[in-house]
Amino acid sequence: MEESFEKLVVNKPKLLIFEKRIEKMDLQTRKIVFVQEFLKLQSERAISHLESLLKKETQESQENPLSIEEYQTRIKQSIEDSKNDRVTEADDLLSEIEKWS
Structure with a gap:
């Protein structure tokens, strides 16, 4: 349980940065970020x-x-x-x- 909490705390700021940066990204950058996130999918x-x-x-x-x-x-x-x-x-x-x- 403690390990999950640490991951949540670590991942949460990264996600917040991603959310704030997406508004200012150009299309090419958004595509790159999307592909990077897609590659992390396990489902x-x-x-x-x-x-x-x-x-x-x-x-x-x-x-x-x-x-x-x-x-x-x-x-x-x-x-x-x-x-x-x-x-x-x-x-x-x-x-x-x-x-x-």
Whole structure:
């Protein structure tokens, strides 16, 4: 039990740093951080879900590229969601992913 607590204390600050830094990262940096976090995953189910999501997103983007207007609409909606606190915190997402296994 003590070992788990130490890991939690050590990992928690790293996660908080990640959460705060993600807002200021450019797309390329976010991709690198995502890949690094993905490589740490141990859950077969979580990896399968992410693979499915990637496949779906790749197919959709190839089949239906967005227009500039659609991108702008999505950006405005995302900003509005953020202002109205319709977001998922990183801790909550990680907890949900862990339940997948």
